[in-house]
Amino acid sequence: MTDVAIIGIGIHPFGRTEGVSGQDQGIYAAREALKDAGVDWSDLEFAYGGSAAAGAADSMVSKMGLTGLQFINVANGCATGGSALQSAYMAIKSGAFDIGIAVGFDKHERGAFRVDSPDWYGKTGLALTTQFFGMKIQKYMSDYGISDDTLIKVAEKAFRNGSLNPKAWRKQPLSYDEIKNSPMLSHPLRKYQFCSPAEGGAAIIMCKASMAKKYTSTPLYLKAAVVRTRRYGSFEVFTKGQAIDQAESPTVDASKAAYEMAGVGPEDIDVAQLQDTEAGAEIMHMSENGLCKDGDQEEMIQTGATEITGNLPVNTDGGCIANGEPIGASGLRQVHEICIQLRGEGEKRQAPGDLRTGYSHVYGAPGLSAVTIIQR
């Protein structure tokens, strides 16, 4: 089977852009990616696209150009972007297509995600994603000795990194005390430790590896793209009755499969993007992705290991906390940032050293994860 190269990346600034539709933010990102790759929309053979709240992604063809390409809409919760990327990866890997795009965009209303749960579960005030994240980290802190102080430091890092990223939503660093004194939304998690639904667009253009040098002298290679859903016994969002049997999370499954596919191990990862729906998620996803043992995060974060200048920079662009979460685009933003870092184009937020291998992970409701491994 052929290898897959990433030859173009594009992003529309995340956050709130009044007067610009979600779709237009996706179109902006797609055109940026085309420009970056040096190809035309008419060169693309296929597209996988996703949007949760801003209309069907494929309707963008009316503005991009009606070329007749295969365009498939993807909907996989917060992992929509990662799922679009995985679909594009398979399309090329299989040999069916030579060149195509994964694109995502969104535009959400303000406040926490409104969950479509008209039954007793939503009526009685249980169907909130924020509660799940609060309960998962509450249990994890109790089991593995993660401190409240460390949770605050993760959010502090997110805003600090966001302040170095011109495309981020939150560009103001927040102090430790501002985070600590923000309202408690879902104990132990405060307002400034959560990401918010937002707006944005992102696009990635891929082709078969043997063609890549035609477009760029510095292609990146997508070595693995994996999606896994929850198994019986893993603790997931919107679980009314949780099995007493414990199973690994879909992140663990996707991560292991991705390392195997790429032929690398956690020790090879130079820079990572991990789903940080809130500060606790980043901590738990470090171990679920094999990047440390359960409980090691406490010392790693306290000693700065996950800072841009640390041994394992995590969420160098500010992550979901500083960028917000437009569902269709979020997973592709993560991949975009890994590409930026591997190309050495991170400017103020560039991680130092000879970065060769990057890792991205996105988690979505009701319990699925998408992982990619990218190499220079």
Next chain:
Amino acid sequence: MTKNSGVSIDKTLFDWPSDSPHLKGSKCSDCEAVTFPTQDGCPRCCGTNMEKIPLNTKGTLWSWTVQGFLPKSPPYAGPETLENFKPYGVGYIELDGQVRVESRLTESDPEKLEIGMPMELVFHKFIEDEEGNDVIAFAFAPIDGE
């Protein structure tokens, strides 16, 4: 409130009124996996031989949080307003040998909630329906003195 007034918020969860109120679950006849609420397919062995069982009314707190803001409505149907909203506890209660049930808690003070503490099932009036009936919902409460 007497046990003879009100209606269940969802009869698939529990009957009301009842002489022995309890939550309903299902158990796989093949692999013994227990679910809440009831369902007709087994999430563990993929079989379809699920039987309805009563769930235990006591258990221990597996994890918890406190809902600190008024949930969006819809879907939330509670009676509070932005002005009078008070945070409420939410947790998973492990029912020994069965399943962990997600539930509202009667306790909302983080200082009084602790993983592993014993809890028991209680029922309370949640709202009134259009006909003026009390709509009864379930919650779990710390067991006093334990």
